[in-house]
Amino acid sequence: MNLKKLSSLLGLSQTTVSRALNGYPEVSEATRQRVAEFAREMNYQPNRSAQRLATGKSLTIGHVVPVADHDMMNPHFIDFIAGAGEIYHRRGYDMLISVVSEDEQNRFYESLHRNKRVDGVIVHGPTVDDERVRLLNALGLPFVVHGRTKDPEESYSWVDVNNEEVFEKAAEYLLSLGHRRIGLINGWEFMTFAERRRAGYERALRKNGIKPVPELMYSNEMIEPNGHAAMLALLDLRDTPTAVLCSSVLTAMGAIRALRDRGLRPGDDVSMIGFDDCLSFLPSTGDGGLLTAYRSGIRLAGRQCADMLIDQIEGGGDNASLLLNAELSVGKSTRPLECATAAL
Amino acid sequence: MNLKKLSSLLGLSQTTVSRALNGYPEVSEATRQRVAEFAREMNYQPNRSAQRLATGKSLTIGHVVPVADHDMMNPHFIDFIAGAGEIYHRRGYDMLISVVSEDEQNRFYESLHRNKRVDGVIVHGPTVDDERVRLLNALGLPFVVHGRTKDPEESYSWVDVNNEEVFEKAAEYLLSLGHRRIGLINGWEFMTFAERRRAGYERALRKNGIKPVPELMYSNEMIEPNGHAAMLALLDLRDTPTAVLCSSVLTAMGAIRALRDRGLRPGDDVSMIGFDDCLSFLPSTGDGGLLTAYRSGIRLAGRQCADMLIDQIEGGGDNASLLLNAELSVGKSTRPLECATAAL
DNA sequence: TTGTAAGCGTTATCAA
DNA sequence: TTGATAACGCTTACAA
Numbered sequence: 001m002n003l004k005k006l007s008s009l010l011g012l013s014q015t016t017v018s019r020a021l022n023g024y025p026e027v028s029e030a031t032r033q034r035v036a037e038f039a040r041e042m043n044y045q046p047n048r049s050a051q052r053l054a055t056g057k058s059l060t061i062g063h064v065v066p067v068a069d070h071d072m073m074n075p076h077f078i079d080f081i082a083g084a085g086e087i088y089h090r091r092g093y094d095m096l097i098s099v100v101s102e103d104e105q106n107r108f109y110e111s112l113h114r115n116k117r118v119d120g121v122i123v124h125g126p127t128v129d130d131e132r133v134r135l136l137n138a139l140g141l142p143f144v145v146h147g148r149t150k151d152p153e154e155s156y157s158w159v160d161v162n163n164e165e166v167f168e169k170a171a172e173y174l175l176s177l178g179h180r181r182i183g184l185i186n187g188w189e190f191m192t193f194a195e196r197r198r199a200g201y202e203r204a205l206r207k208n209g210i211k212p213v214p215e216l217m218y219s220n221e222m223i224e225p226n227g228h229a230a231m232l233a234l235l236d237l238r239d240t241p242t243a244v245l246c247s248s249v250l251t252a253m254g255a256i257r258a259l260r261d262r263g264l265r266p267g268d269d270v271s272m273i274g275f276d277d278c279l280s281f282l283p284s285t286g287d288g289g290l291l292t293a294y295r296s297g298i299r300l301a302g303r304q305c306a307d308m309l310i311d312q313i314e315g316g317g318d319n320a321s322l323l324l325n326a327e328l329s330v331g332k333s334t335r336p337l338e339c340a341t342a343a344l
Numbered sequence: 345m346n347l348k349k350l351s352s353l354l355g356l357s358q359t360t361v362s363r364a365l366n367g368y369p370e371v372s373e374a375t376r377q378r379v380a381e382f383a384r385e386m387n388y389q390p391n392r393s394a395q396r397l398a399t400g401k402s403l404t405i406g407h408v409v410p411v412a413d414h415d416m417m418n419p420h421f422i423d424f425i426a427g428a429g430e431i432y433h434r435r436g437y438d439m440l441i442s443v444v445s446e447d448e449q450n451r452f453y454e455s456l457h458r459n460k461r462v463d464g465v466i467v468h469g470p471t472v473d474d475e476r477v478r479l480l481n482a483l484g485l486p487f488v489v490h491g492r493t494k495d496p497e498e499s500y501s502w503v504d505v506n507n508e509e510v511f512e513k514a515a516e517y518l519l520s521l522g523h524r525r526i527g528l529i530n531g532w533e534f535m536t537f538a539e540r541r542r543a544g545y546e547r548a549l550r551k552n553g554i555k556p557v558p559e560l561m562y563s564n565e566m567i568e569p570n571g572h573a574a575m576l577a578l579l580d581l582r583d584t585p586t587a588v589l590c591s592s593v594l595t596a597m598g599a600i601r602a603l604r605d606r607g608l609r610p611g612d613d614v615s616m617i618g619f620d621d622c623l624s625f626l627p628s629t630g631d632g633g634l635l636t637a638y639r640s641g642i643r644l645a646g647r648q649c650a651d652m653l654i655d656q657i658e659g660g661g662d663n664a665s666l667l668l669n670a671e672l673s674v675g676k677s678t679r680p681l682e683c684a685t686a687a688l
Numbered sequence: 689t690t691g692t693a694a695g696c697g698t699t700a701t702c703a704a
Numbered sequence: 705t706t707g708a709t710a711a712c713g714c715t716t717a718c719a720a
Binding site for chain 1: 345387388389390391392393394396397402409411418419421422425426429430432433438439440441442443444454455458459460461566567568569572594597598601604625626627
């Protein structure tokens with residue numbers, strides 16, 4: 001069933017039927033009713049390709065993910081996608097996810113644009129100096145970055161969490177509990193979020209007269225085994241940390257496993273704070289939970305990015321930005337220094 | 345830049361240019377070369393919507409995921425997507441992911457089909473009696489199921505793991521170590537894979553003269569906290585199990601946490617086998633790893649499903665099916681019964 | 689080997 | 705308020 005048949009059956013022109021279906025004002029209420037009802041009855045659904053061709057809009061948002069990059073195809077990503085997907089569905093957009101090798105990536109963005117396959121894209125996992133931002137700006141393809149680059153001059157839309165502030169506050173919280181030797185298990189620091197987190201951590205230390213030392217800072221992909229390895233290394237130091245800050249709930253889990261391997265207990269022996277994106281398949285963190293953590297719903301970030309991008313596409317609009325606040329919720333993994341068993 | 349401009353610049357007809365670009369045989373090698381080069385030079389990329397409209401193919405595969413269903417939007421899903429996405433990219437298809445509420449789901453499949461938005465879909469997480477299979481067969485929309493329904497008469501294409509056999513073998517392995525009281529922490533048993541796993545588990549017990557008892561069997565969403573809760577409940581039994589079979593590496597992690605909460609150790613006190621989909625962000629399981637597990641790469645399943653579906657679409661082909669084998673790799677979490685510390 | 693012309697199923701511009 | 709008619713950019717008979 002297509003427009004032509006539908007309209008001939010109705011004894012109307014395609015134009016009128018199309019207008020009726022798309023809510024144009026110049027259609028009489030009577031015919032609109034009749035058309036709508038008949039269309040439903042006939043199970044008519046407009047051919048999307050034809051619509052796209054005629055309007056020049058694809059009604060599709062793209063997400064390009066590098067195939068080998070674990071840091072992107074990670075459990076956080078799926079939650080983001082779930083959030084964004086809700087919005088796309090609600091606002092009548094399709095979500096196109098492309099799995100592309102690292103080196104084809106730029107060419108692929110160009111192709112998405114030239115092909116007119118998407119009206120815009122979401123950029124995941126921005127690095128400190130991300131070439132995608134320049135590329136997309138050059139192409140004129142609307143986009144929203146989940147996160148930020150380092151350069152404050154670059155203009156683009158973004159949704160991000162207050163990473164620097166959060167890690168500063170987290171470190172300060174540990175300092176307020178009396179901890180002076182605090183470890184950091186961070187993500188890759190060519191990723192902006194990780195760089196910012198380290199900056200916040202270091203600032204808190206410095207404000208308290210403590211010099212950040214490299215031996216307490218680890219930077220790696222945020223997966224459980226890396227948290228485990230980093231914590232083991234920290235525990236092997238001559239002067240071990242009494243508290244550790246983790247950039248992810250996954251590395252925090254690994255770190256806790258390392259503590260247990262050494263017969264230590266989180267909280268009791270070493271205080272731990274994780275940064276949690278509220279992954280639904282993991283144990284609950286936060287108030288009363290296992291792990292003291294700053295929490296920021298990544299699903300929410302997905303929704304916000306999607307809405308912002310569509311607003312931009314439809315409004316032809318200016319760049320926007322949104323800083324989400326992560327908040328601390330105290331669990332069982334942090335303890336004042338004096339309450340802790342003498343470590344080792 | 346579009347075909348019209350490109351061809352007029354070349355002094356050729358659209359037809360010839362189109363044919364040259366699409367590898368039709370009736371074009372002279374000389375012009376093909378010339379066209380190809382010029383197109384590259386001009387950065388020409390065909391408008392996908394126009395192609396789709398003209399050919400009637402969308403070159404798109406759909407994945408419909410219910411929004412509220414944690415069991416689907418889970419970390420396994422992302423790995424599947426990564427695998428499928430690789431194939432789509434390689435074979436020139438787009439991946440459309442739709443996040444839809446449970447109750448719109450069927451209508452959405454219809455709409456995808458009527459809209460001509462996809463050439464086929466992958467069905468995730470089939471239940472024992474899955475209405476989507478009937479719906480899609482009725483619609484005539486090509487699809488491949490990742491998993492199976494219960495009804496062996498239903499005809500459709502699928503890719504699945506030997507769930508029943510694997511759980512039978514896993515239980516037998518535990519039995520061979522001397523364990524007689526074996527717990528099962530399963531997924532939701534309206535999902536076919538979980539039902540099959542229980543069947544395998546029960547068969548192994550019965551073959552060894554042991555009657556499966558409900559108090560040792562848990563069925564729930566496969567997330568860490570549920571594994572934790574189930575194991576706690578098992579440990580609260582008057583007669584606790586000496587070994588436990590977990591349907592997921594996530595519930596296995598929760599179960600291990602529960603053991604630790606009670607001062608017990610996996611392997612030493614309670615043997616554990618998990619079913620692992622090789623989630624890259626988790627600690628390694630298998631040979632020499634923490635957890636004895638049956639392993640089956642879910643990413644591979646994604647690739648297989650994608651290839652099978654595209655073959656079916658392009659070949660106009662018959663239904664196919666593929667049974668993947670999971671294999672046991674022994675880690676540190678299983679021990680002969682006599683070596684175990686007397687539990688509790 | 690190349691070209692002409694008719695779709696594909698919409699939307700959008702005019703005119704009535 | 706409605707209707708012809710021309711795009712939209714490609715593919716594909718059919719002709720040459």
